[in-house]
Amino acid sequence: MSSPGVDGDPKPPCLPRNGLLKLPGQPNGLGAASITKGTPAAKNRPCQPPPPPTLPPPSLASPLPRAALAGGLCPPPGLPLGGPASAPVPGPPVERPPLATDEKILNGLFWYFSACEKCVLAQVCKAWRRVLYQPKFWAGLTPVLHAKELYNVLPSGEKEFVNLQGFAARGFEGFCLVGVSDLDICEFIDNYALSKKGVKAMSLKRSTITDAGLEVMLEQMQGVVRLELSGCNDFTEAGLWSSLSARITSLSVSDCINVADDAIAAISQLLPNLAELSLQAYHVTDTALAYFTARQGHSTHTLRLLSCWEITNHGVVNVVHSLPNLTALSLSGCSKVTDDGVELVAENLRKLRSLDLSWCPRITDMALEYVACDLHRLEELVLDRCVRITDTGLSYLSTMSSLRSLYLRWCCQVPAFPTPPRLPPAAGCPLLTTTGLSGLVQLQELEELELTNCPGATPELFKYFSQHLPRCLVIE
Amino acid sequence: MQTMPSIKLQCSNGEIFGVDTMLEDLGMDDEGDNDPVPLPNVKAAIFKKVIQWCTHHKHDPPPPTDDENKEKWTDDIPVWDQEFLKVDQGILFELILAANYLDIKGLLDVTCKTVVNMIKGKSEEICKSFNIKIDFTEEEEVQVCKENQWCEEK
Numbered sequence: 001m002s003s004p005g006v007d008g009d010p011k012p013p014c015l016p017r018n019g020l021l022k023l024p025g026q027p028n029g030l031g032a033a034s035i036t037k038g039t040p041a042a043k044n045r046p047c048q049p050p051p052p053p054t055l056p057p058p059s060l061a062s063p064l065p066r067a068a069l070a071g072g073l074c075p076p077p078g079l080p081l082g083g084p085a086s087a088p089v090p091g092p093p094v095e096r097p098p099l100a101t102d103e104k105i106l107n108g109l110f111w112y113f114s115a116c117e118k119c120v121l122a123q124v125c126k127a128w129r130r131v132l133y134q135p136k137f138w139a140g141l142t143p144v145l146h147a148k149e150l151y152n153v154l155p156s157g158e159k160e161f162v163n164l165q166g167f168a169a170r171g172f173e174g175f176c177l178v179g180v181s182d183l184d185i186c187e188f189i190d191n192y193a194l195s196k197k198g199v200k201a202m203s204l205k206r207s208t209i210t211d212a213g214l215e216v217m218l219e220q221m222q223g224v225v226r227l228e229l230s231g232c233n234d235f236t237e238a239g240l241w242s243s244l245s246a247r248i249t250s251l252s253v254s255d256c257i258n259v260a261d262d263a264i265a266a267i268s269q270l271l272p273n274l275a276e277l278s279l280q281a282y283h284v285t286d287t288a289l290a291y292f293t294a295r296q297g298h299s300t301h302t303l304r305l306l307s308c309w310e311i312t313n314h315g316v317v318n319v320v321h322s323l324p325n326l327t328a329l330s331l332s333g334c335s336k337v338t339d340d341g342v343e344l345v346a347e348n349l350r351k352l353r354s355l356d357l358s359w360c361p362r363i364t365d366m367a368l369e370y371v372a373c374d375l376h377r378l379e380e381l382v383l384d385r386c387v388r389i390t391d392t393g394l395s396y397l398s399t400m401s402s403l404r405s406l407y408l409r410w411c412c413q414v415p416a417f418p419t420p421p422r423l424p425p426a427a428g429c430p431l432l433t434t435t436g437l438s439g440l441v442q443l444q445e446l447e448e449l450e451l452t453n454c455p456g457a458t459p460e461l462f463k464y465f466s467q468h469l470p471r472c473l474v475i476e
Numbered sequence: 477m478q479t480m481p482s483i484k485l486q487c488s489n490g491e492i493f494g495v496d497t498m499l500e501d502l503g504m505d506d507e508g509d510n511d512p513v514p515l516p517n518v519k520a521a522i523f524k525k526v527i528q529w530c531t532h533h534k535h536d537p538p539p540p541t542d543d544e545n546k547e548k549w550t551d552d553i554p555v556w557d558q559e560f561l562k563v564d565q566g567i568l569f570e571l572i573l574a575a576n577y578l579d580i581k582g583l584l585d586v587t588c589k590t591v592v593n594m595i596k597g598k599s600e601e602i603c604k605s606f607n608i609k610i611d612f613t614e615e616e617e618v619q620v621c622k623e624n625q626w627c628e629e630k
Contacts, residue, residue: 102569102573104576105569105572105573105576105588108572108576108584108588109588109591109592109595112549112550112588112589112592113592113595115627116627118627119624119625119626119627120598120599120602120624121595121599121602122620122624123599123612123617123620123621123624124599124602124603124608124610125603125608125609125610125611125612126611126612126616128608129620143626143627144626145626149622149625149626162622162623163619163623164623166619166620166623166624167623
């Protein structure tokens with residue numbers, strides 16, 4: 001942009017011809033930039049053709065002359081566009097494509113970079129930042145901000161909350177805050193322009209949020225429909241009662257010491273639209289799993305009970321009756337669940353597409369028979385550390401044509417196999433032999449097979465898999 | 477690709493090329509005037525390169541209509557194209573603009589990927605290799621750096 005002072009106009013740059021005074025830029029978080037944006041002087045300044053290029057411009061950032069002209073009333077730029085045919089090497093520098101400002105090119109180029117790379121590219125120059133700071137390039141990403149990153153320490157020693165304008169511009173839908181207190185969260189809400197309506201997902205990890213803090217957060221941040229609380233030991237079940245809002249569709253609570261049955265009561269009463277619940281709680285008992293209401297029976301499709309050590313088959317009974325529409329269920333680490341519990345799951349949750357029975361040491365081949373018999377839509381099955389599964393169980397699984405991913409990690413007793421069988425991921429199930437694993441060759445739709453720590457998984461075996469299950473990713 | 481009768485294209489410097497359209501339909505009607513189609517945004521030298529690329533690729537299947545708004549890979553540039561694109565940065569960008577203007581998806585894709593593969597390293601290095609002026613003030617630089625730290629912890 002040319003200022004009137006440059007082209008021989010005697011007035012100093014700050015006083016454009018019409019006499020309007022250019023105000024100093026208001027602080028807008030971008031430092032001293034963009035002072036002239038929107039000042040009246042810009043509109044009144046008559047157009048001038050840019051000075052003819054005499055020296056190479058210092059960088060590709062110099063805009064094409066046509067960009068400097070407003071409204072088309074001005075004489076065309078003095079560019080030799082119709083001049084001598086360009087040489088194959090860059091001729092007059094002003095004709096060089098301005099990579100830094102050609103936003104059309106940049107808009108296309110930035111799709112080729114990962115999130116981390118984009119974070120670096122935004123620091124190259126203003127034009128790149130401007131193009132990159134569009135929501136489309138950041139869809140699905142969640143920034144993780146630690147408490148100490150939220151404040152600048154001023155020279156006076158005081159703390160000031162950081163400027164989050166750069167996050168607002170990118171339209172992040174969710175944030176993860178780590179190690180924050182009630183006060184930090186309030187500051188975040190006050191200082192982030194989009195906090196009240198624009199944030200859909202909040203995750204708090206290892207934070208000291210209290211009941212009051214939780215209440216304020218969910219009350220103020222009206223857009224939040226997905227909530228995660230992990231390692232937060234300062235809120236209680238009373239806090240859940242007072243803060244949970246019906247708009248929440250996804251809730252995850254893990255490693256929060258005060259969460260037990262009453263928390264489930266609160267969840268079941270207050271969250272009719274809950275689609276996804278993830279719970280890692282050592283003290284939740286079977287009774288609580290009967291609390292789910294008919295509304296949730298309808299809306300909840302994903303339930304993860306992780307390391308809920310108190311849950312037994314009775315709890316499973318409650319789950320299958322209160323949440324009949326589940327498509328994904330995890331009982332990982334629910335170590336008291338036995339084959340009978342799996343039978344109930346198989347008989348009642350026919351819509352299941354994903355089942356995780358990892359770290360359930362009591363599961364045997366019987367469970368796999370039930371699964372193979374009844375769960376005809378099952379695509380993903382996780383059996384890591386199910387140490388009692390044998391080849392018999394595998395033979396049941398090899399009839400499941402719907403299976404796409406199978407995890408059997410830490411099955412460490414599979415002996416070597418001479419002929420390459422089709423085996424699902426066998427990682428950590430000690431009683432699996434290569435023969436048994438071979439039966440899984442029948443799973444034509446299998447895409448992923450994990451055979452970590454499986455003695456029976458020999459090089460010949462892998463070769464066999466690669467020949468007969470070419471589409472399957474086999475991991476050892 | 478279907479072959480059409482030869483048409484005339486006039487580049488920004490006035491040079492006229494006759495092409496038996498390996499390129500997309502340039503919006504001419506069947507009566508086909510004999511007037512050359514003007515391409516004011518494409519220089520002759522660049523256009524020659526474009527023709528060269530199109531000629532080599534004329535038997536390629538049409539590119540898949542991929543979703544624009546999706547992360548893309550850059551490690552699948554054919555060897556011929558890699559050699560073809562070992563040119564000056566300026567030419568490379570001109571090719572991107574020309575491919576975009578002429579709507580040649582295949583060429584646009586490989587030229588973009590080539591540039592992307594050149595954009596490596598820290599922001600200062602990128603500025604240097606593309607001769608881009610860092611126009612942030614010191615405060616702005618601190619700010620933009622801070623608000624992009626969160627990704628590094630992955």
